[in-house]
Amino acid sequence: MSDPVSPSATARVAALVLAAGAGSRMGHRPKCLLEIDGQALIRRQVHAVWQAGVVSVVVVLGHHADRIAPLLKDVPVQLVHHPAPDQGQVSSLHLGLRALTESADAVVVLLADQPLVNDQDIRDLLAAYATRPPGTAFVRPVVDGLPGNPVVFSSAVALALLAGGPDMGGAQWQAQHPAAVFRWATSNSHYRLDVDTMDDVAMLAARTGVRLVWPADLAKE
Helix, strand or coil: CCCCCCCCCCCCEEEEEEECCCCHHHCCCCHHHCEECCEEHHHHHHHHHHHCCCCEEEEEEECEHHHHHHHHCCCCCEEEECCCHHHCHHHHHHHHHHHCCCCCCEEEEEECCCCCCCHHHHHHHHHHHHCCCCCCCEEEEEECCEECCCEEEEHHHHHHHHHCCCCCCHHHHHHHCHHHEEEEECCCHHHCCCCCCHHHHHHHHHHHCCCCECCHHHCCC
């Protein structure tokens, strides 16, 4: 992977979707299989990043891989299976980064449990990356002073994460290189909304009217 020559250059962006979690706070059900209007979140996210203009998509699976993978069999993605997903999200990040195409200039990293992030949100984030201040290489949306997701960073940052050891994730890199981080202020609450518990699902419905439901085989009384 090669770094963009300037902040204004049009970057070839690859997408990495992290979906290896156990969903322990959801009754050990995979959050990315929650559905909006009959479509699983994982499919919505993959379609969104393709529509936003990425050049490749890698999805990291771990727990529930056998249940999630069939939903993506007709979608142009590379599935990477984490053999030890309990090692945590940083290990999933590293596994996904190693699988990404070397032709990408930058990587957008998405969490699989953000129900409202759509293709326009990703386009806006990539536009912020393309126009980021000189000297910065990592863009994170900030909503009302609070950090959001997805994030996007240069291939040089991706290589630094891989070289930094098993505990070097995005948070650690940002802490070590604060001047290289562009904290992009936005009022778009989509970047802050995720669902970790059924209370979060209920709150999402109350706040936005968006109702998430489980597929029939995962629904519980």
